[in-house]
Amino acid sequence: MNGLDLGLIGNCSIGALIDKKASIVWCCLPRFDGDPVFHSLxxxxxxxxxxxxxxxxxxxxVSSEQAYLPNTAILRTVxxxxxxxxxxxxxxxxxKWRDRAFRPQMLVRRVRPxxxxxxxxxxxxxQFNYGGTTPTITFGSNHVRYVGPETTLRLTTDAPVxxxxxxxAFNLDGPLNLILGPDETLSDGASETAQMFETRTHDYWRNWTHRLAVPLDWQDAVVRAAITLKLCSYEPTGAIVAAMxxxxPEAPGTQRNWDYRFCWIRDAFFVVRALNSLSAVRTMENYFxxxxxxxxxxxxxxxxxxxxIGLEDRLTERVVDTLDGFKGxxxxxxxxxxxxxxxxxxYGNLVLGASxxxxxxxxxxxxxxxDFERLERVGEKAYELHDQPDAGMWxxxxxxxxxxSxxxxxxxxxxxxxxxxxxMGLTDxxxxxxxxxxxxxxxxxERAWSGKRQAFVESFEGEYLDAGVLLMGEVGIIDPLDPRFVSTVQEMEKVLGRGPFMMRYEEADDFGAPETAFNVCAFWRIDTLARMGRKDEARELFTALLAARTxxxxxxxxxxxxxxxxxxxFPQTYSMVGIINGAVRLSRPWEAAV
Known part of the structure; x- marks a missing residue:
């Protein structure tokens, strides 16, 4: 791994990434797209x-070991x-507390020898302002306050302040607890609060995963992917971020460094559909x-x-000079x-997400x-624009x-x-x-087919291959066994395939030719092969992709x-979706085991 072997914790309000040595290296407050108060990543x-x-x-x-408590979002590091x-x-x-969701902007760390x-x-x-401001520190008998220009964090603890x-450095001769959150006094002590929060959080996640309709095969992979997708949903509004x-960077030195802490309608549709396939429909209701x-x-x-994630329509892009970047x-x-x-x-992804x-x-x-009448306005725009140029899904x-695509x-x-x-009975x-x-x-x-390439290509009257075209089979515009689509898949495997991985497209873009494989494209390929009846190949590729996880x-x-x-x-919702979709499509039926 290159520094991305990280654990994600969260509560559908905030999230944090933790490395193999139990250091929180990324956490934005007061929400996913907020100021990264922990940003050493x-x-x-x-x-x-x-x-x-x-x-x-x-x-x-000397060494460390790390795993999630089974079927939860609680991370254990030894x-x-x-x-x-x-x-x-x-x-x-x-x-659930007082008949509503309790998901405070709070991290709990419990330590024991x-x-x-x-x-x-x-x-x-x-630090605050993307590493530009060091907080003023004040303290009391059981807490430390980190005072910033707009935010104050309070660490409540039974460790020696x-x-x-x-x-x-000190000898750890008993358990201790650290609770970091808003500048508010806890109603109970650190130990009692942490213990109660752990028990109830553990029960919540166990009950949530208990209701999932998981496939027979690859259950652990599916459950972990489902929890991760759930953690990427911002429950107060229903938005779903593309990543935390x-x-x-997509590859070293490429300038392909983007901010993914927002809600792409495209990505969110795929998340909702994957969770729906496991009967976790509450996320869809919120997203709707x-x-x-x-x-x-x-x-x-x-x-x-x-x-x-709060429906903001201006996401002005700028570069900050207070952080050197991932690995510099x-x-x-x-x-x-x-x-x-x-x-x-x-427009299509929006309608699909609501359907x-x-x-x-x-x-x-x-x-x-x-609601249908409102979506018809979306359909009108889709029809108006179906043959007009755009920036494309990439x-x-x-x-x-x-x-x-x-x-x-x-x-x-x-x-x-x-x-x-x-x-709905609206025949007309x-x-x-x-x-x-x-x-x-x-x-x-007619216009996307290239006789020269014997494939559907990335644009009308175009000449280059694009893995996004694989979605033709997935959304049902063409039979996966149609000879034109079969030929397209074969060409893509030869040109874009890299073992079990897939490149997005073959033509150079604004930053040159892509250097790394885009994970979701490999999962689209697997889904396509399964639809074409090539399930043995699909399972082999799926197993290889699972080995590429952290x-x-x-x-x-x-x-x-x-x-x-x-x-x-990281973690990328698109990729986690692929794990669920692949497992659901390729798993043996439950009857095979029982």
Whole structure:
């Protein structure tokens, strides 16, 4: 691994990444896209400043072990030293309290000795303004306050406050607890609060995973992926972030360093669909509320491909000079210029993300006629734009074409609106949208096909291959066994395949030719092969991709197909979705075991 073998904890309000030595290296407050008060992940190779972290160290460190408590988002790290071993339990409280979700902006760290008389050191070094401001520190008998220009954090602990303040090594002769959160006094002591929060958080996650409809095979991988996707959902609004981080490069020195802490309508659809396949439909209900707000705000006009998790429509991109970047590889970016793009697949992904809400009778909320009317405005834009140039799903910054994948999703918007209308008994509207879908389909099959390449290509009248075209089979615009699609897949495997991995596209983009494989493309290939009846090959490739996960079962955006090293923002929801989709499609039926 190259520094991305990290554990994710969270509570659908905040999240944090923890390295193999139990150091919190990334945590943004007060929400996923907020100020990274712990940011040593982006502080340079080896974090030379030693700031922006929350570390619990064994002074004479020898080795470590790390795993999640089964079926939970509670991370357990064992640190072994010459003097003894300790256990660190990390989590963000998450449970039902007073008949509502309790998910405070709080991290809990529980430490206890396991053997010997371990000597430990606690380092709490938050910074504000992306590392630009060091806090003023005040303290009391059982707490330390870290005062910033806009935010104050309070660490409540039963560890010796003097040792915490001075980072003094001491003998750990009993358990201790550290609770970091808002500048508020706890109603109970640190030990009692941490114990209660741990018990209730553990029960919450065990109950949540208990309700998942998991496949027979690869259950551990699926459960971990599902929990990770859940942690990437921002429950107060229903938004789903693409990843927890910003500026982890897709490959060294490429300038492909982007901020993914926002809600892409495309990515969120795939997340919702994957969780729906496991019967975890609550995330879809929350997301439905978020996207219907997007639709209402657009009022029939342009819909951006990405918004802030609080529906912010301006995500101005800038570079910060206070952080050196992951392993010293800059730049570090805040915001994402993609909010300015025209990406026409957005309309189809939005309708697809909302569709199940019209059909699923289990839901607490049901989409109705007014919702359908609002989505018809989205369909009108999809029809209007299906043959117009855009930046495409890969968000090209310097050129526009009529991208096949965008047009396919415009077709999907019209197709699904027709199906929804038919289900609702709106015969005229069903016929209207079916006719529009048929027209778009005819255009795509004619203009996206290249006789020269014997494949559907990345743009109308184009000549290059693009893995996004694999979605043609997935959304149902073409039979996976259609000879043209079979030929397309064969060409892609030869040109874009890299063992079990897949490149996104073959043509150089704004930053040159991609150097690493894009993980979700490999999972699209697996899904396609399964649909074509090549399940044995698909299972072999799927097994190889699972081996590319981190030790905790997570995946980043990209993989160096030569070394297996993860690159890109982390954990990437697209990649975790692929794990679920592959397992669900390829697993043996439960009848095979029982």
């Amino acid at each position: 982006l502080a340079g190779d080896g974090n030379p400043s030693g700031q922006g972290m929350f570390a619990i160290e064994v002074v004479d460190f 640190l072994n030293g010459a003097s003894g071993s300790i256990e660190v339990l990390d989590f963000a409280p998450r449970f 396991l053997s010997g008389t371990p000597r430990v050191r606690i380092k709490v070094r938050p 003097d040792y915490v303040r001075s980072e003094t 981080t910003t500026s982890i 509320g978020w996207i219907m707000n997007v639709v209402s705000n657009a009022n029939g006009g342009h819909i951006q491909p990405v918004y802030g 590889i800059g730049p570090v970016r805040i915001g994402n210029q993609a909010y300015e793009h025209f990406q026409h697949d957005t 199940q809400a019209f059909f699923d009778t289990r839901l607490f909320m049901r989409a109705g006629y007014e 968000e090209l910054r310097s050129r526009a074409r009529v991208h096949t 965008s047009s396919v999703m415009c077709w999907a918007a019209c197709d699904r609106l027709g199906k929804i209308a038919l289900y 509207r069903a016929r209207f949208w079916a006719e529009r879908a048929a027209r778009i389909r005819q255009v795509i099959l 030790s905790l079962g997570l995946m980043s955006e990209d993989t160096d197909y030569k070394t297996g090293a993860p690159w890109g923002n």
